[in-house]
Amino acid sequence: MSITAGIIGCGSITRYRHAPEYKANPHVSKIVFYDRNPERAEALAELFGGTTAGSVEALLNDPEIDVISDCSSNEYHHIHTTNALLNGKHVLCEKPLSLTLEQAEGILSAQEQSGKKLMVDHNQRLTKAHQEVKRIIKNNELGKPLTFKTTFGHQGPEHWGFNKSNSTWFFKKERSGLGVAGDLGIHKIDLIHYLLDDEIEYVSAFKGALDKVDENDQPIQVADNIVCSLKTKKGVLGSASFSWTYYGEEDNSTIIYCEHGIIKIYTHPDHQIEVIRSDGGKVHYQLESIQTNDNQSNTGVIDAFIKAVRLDEEPVVTGHDAFSSLKVILGILEAADTQKIVKI
Ligand SMILES: NC(=O)c1ccc[n+]([C@@H]2O[C@H](COP(=O)([O-])OP(=O)(O)OC[C@H]3O[C@@H](n4cnc5c(N)ncnc54)[C@H](O)[C@@H]3O)[C@@H](O)[C@H]2O)c1
Incomplete structure (x- = not known):
């Protein structure tokens, strides 16, 4: 099967992950790039070898295109992903799936209606370390998980996105929507659901725009830090922190305390578990180091998506998985706003 991929949005995630991973996939023969800033699409088409589409409609109506990566900014996912599905394309949507549950429900019903694959880029599930930990827990090697700590933080998206300045869309309420919670936190919520085969049921949280300022030197409109307490349906208790102000070094670590021992993930530079x-x-366990903003290696996400399409399998991260994580993130933000415990 020879697959043609279309990509909406030609910023950093496309440059560092989607485009190189499609190019490296032996089943993908062509990539068509689209960005509302056409010069960004042209630059990536030249860099990775591909063509460009003149409009999103041209991309979505192109009968040659089988799959679409939706790498637009967060506020557009529900529009492009829904339209792509309804136009008969399989879709890999970037996280967060959308900004609201209503939008997410629209995407899920478009997926059902179309019968096409929908995968969401919660790539943490795919790292070798996280897959090994999933195996250890599933095989009950250390007994039941009782508690956990997880964190994800780096120096902030103004050092990552195409626009490397304080006017980045990641800092705007109407565009990023969920701030650091939707950018980094949602990855860890998906990871905890996956590793524990469980779901977060209760949350309490604090949030703040502690340090980031916008282009007018005003505190940003979304949280740059969140600290929360979580309780799962199975009764596991955990804490989580998500930050855009870990200056100097990323932290992407998780520790799971089980009945008969402890599993530490990404806490040490020389081994992953x-x-x-x-x-x-x-x-x-020495497996492979995790991708960071400064260390881009193959995440395996495109390979997993293409495999699901080729073999007509359920994607490793479904729309329903992404919906569950989004629900928790919205609950965490509500808990921080109301200073109440929120039941998801
Ligand atoms: N899975 C991950 O680990 C991960 C990491 C980083 C970013 N992301 C997600 O990827 C998405 C893109 O982030 P990024 O870092 O590449 O941002 P970016 O700002 O670097 O790039 C976004 C690009 O999309 C284009 N764009 C935005 N809306 C568009 C639209 N409606 N039509 C056409 N083009 C549009 C912009 O012009 C820009 O070139 C975001 O949803 C982000 O949350 C995921």
Whole structure:
């Protein structure tokens, strides 16, 4: 099967992940780029070898195109992903799926109506370390998980996106919507759901725009930091922090405390997992380092998406998975706003 991929949005995630990963996939023969800033599409078509579309309609109506990556900014996902599905394309949508549950429901019903694949780029599930930890927990090697701590933070999206300045859309309420919660937090919520085979049911949280300022030197309209407490349906208790102000080094670590030991993930530069058993025995796993903003390696997301399309399989991250994580993130923001415990 020879697949043609169309990409909407030619910023950083397309440049560093989608385009190189489509190019490297042996089943993808052509990439068509579209951006509302045409010069960005042209630059990537030249860099990766591909063509450009003159409008989003031209891209979505192109019968040659089988799959679409929706890499537009957050406020457009529900429009482009819905239209692409209804135009008969399989879609890999960037996270967060959308800004509201109503928009997300619209996407899910378009997926059902179209019968096409919808995958959402919660790529943390695919790292070798997270897959190994999933196996350890599933095989009950350390007994039941009891509590966890997880964090995801870096120095902020103004160092990552196409617009590397304080006027970035990531800082705008109407465009990013969910701030650091939708940018980084949603990855960790999806990861906890995946690793524990469970869902967050109760949340409490604090949030703040502690340090980032916009182009007018005013505090940004969305939170740059969130700290929260979480309780899952199975009764596991955890804490999570999401930050755009971890200056100096990214932190993408998770620790899971089980009945018979501890699993530490991405806490040490030389190994990706450390298992510490209750008798003190330790095992270190050297797998592969996680992608950071400064270290872009293949996430496996495009390969997983193309495999689901080719073999007519359920994607590894479904629209329903992404809907569940979005629901938790909206609950965390509500809890921080109301200073109440929120049931998801
Ligand atoms: N999965 C991950 O780990 C990960 C990491 C970073 C970003 N993202 C997500 O990827 C998406 C894009 O982020 P980015 O970092 O590439 O941002 P970016 O600002 O670097 O690029 C976005 C590009 O999309 C274009 N665009 C926006 N809306 C458009 C529209 N309606 N039609 C056509 N083009 C449009 C912009 O012109 C810009 O070139 C966001 O939803 C973000 O949350 C995911």
